[in-house]
Amino acid sequence: MGAADVKNRIRVLRAEKGWSQAELAERVHVSRNSINAVENGKFDPSLPLAFRIADAFGLTVEDVFLKDG
Amino acid sequence: MSIDFRSFGFFVGSLAPLLLVVFFDDAIRSVVGPIVWLLLLVAAVVCFFMCSARYIGRLDEAAWLAQKHAWFWGGGLALGGGIVALPLLAGPFLSLLPPESEAQPFAILFAGAFYIAVCQAIGFIIAWIVWWARRT
Numbered sequence: 001m002g003a004a005d006v007k008n009r010i011r012v013l014r015a016e017k018g019w020s021q022a023e024l025a026e027r028v029h030v031s032r033n034s035i036n037a038v039e040n041g042k043f044d045p046s047l048p049l050a051f052r053i054a055d056a057f058g059l060t061v062e063d064v065f066l067k068d069g
Numbered sequence: 070m071s072i073d074f075r076s077f078g079f080f081v082g083s084l085a086p087l088l089l090v091v092f093f094d095d096a097i098r099s100v101v102g103p104i105v106w107l108l109l110l111v112a113a114v115v116c117f118f119m120c121s122a123r124y125i126g127r128l129d130e131a132a133w134l135a136q137k138h139a140w141f142w143g144g145g146l147a148l149g150g151g152i153v154a155l156p157l158l159a160g161p162f163l164s165l166l167p168p169e170s171e172a173q174p175f176a177i178l179f180a181g182a183f184y185i186a187v188c189q190a191i192g193f194i195i196a197w198i199v200w201w202a203r204r205t
Binding site for chain 1: 129131
């Protein structure tokens with residue numbers, strides 16, 4: 001499964017929380033570059049990172065990451 | 070793409086002592102003697118590896134993947150390309166050697182190793198920048 005096969009709602013969820021990419025990055029212990037890459041669908045996160053991102057928003061992985069198509 | 074200056078400074082700070090001890094070996098040896106120079110070299114190598122291990126350990130998964138990609142493609146292709154282009158590019162590195170009559174096997178070996186290291190470093194940096202540029 002390539003990067004184009006997974007969509008995510010990180011940008012929308014960040015906007016709802018009023019968080020910057022740097023703020024989310026700090027909460028999940030990665031760099032802002034990594035969050036940017038994940039958010040733009042250019043990099044598929046590992047399962048642990050996907051869980052950490054979902055946890056940061058108080059959601060499940062399925063609420064944040066969606067199968068494209 | 071934003072540059073992590075802390076990591077950059079950390080890496081340069083760990084590499085600088087090693088390069089200093091290796092490139093100014095004659096000058097340092099003439100002041101402190103060969104035994105102390107050897108101890109300095111060992112200390113610089115240990116410092117470099119400890120700093121590198123800490124740097125690698127702090128990388129997140131995207132940065133780790135960028136490193137793997139850059140070493141495999143950048144370092145690997147540059148190694149192959151550097152060997153193929155050796156006759157064209159070796160000039161500047163050969164100029165590091167003392168005059169031919171004084172050239173020692175160690176100096177020749179060192180120039181070759183330095184040439185390969187520079188090729189791989191250039192390839193690594195290009196591949197690393199390309200990897201991040203395509204993802205940010």
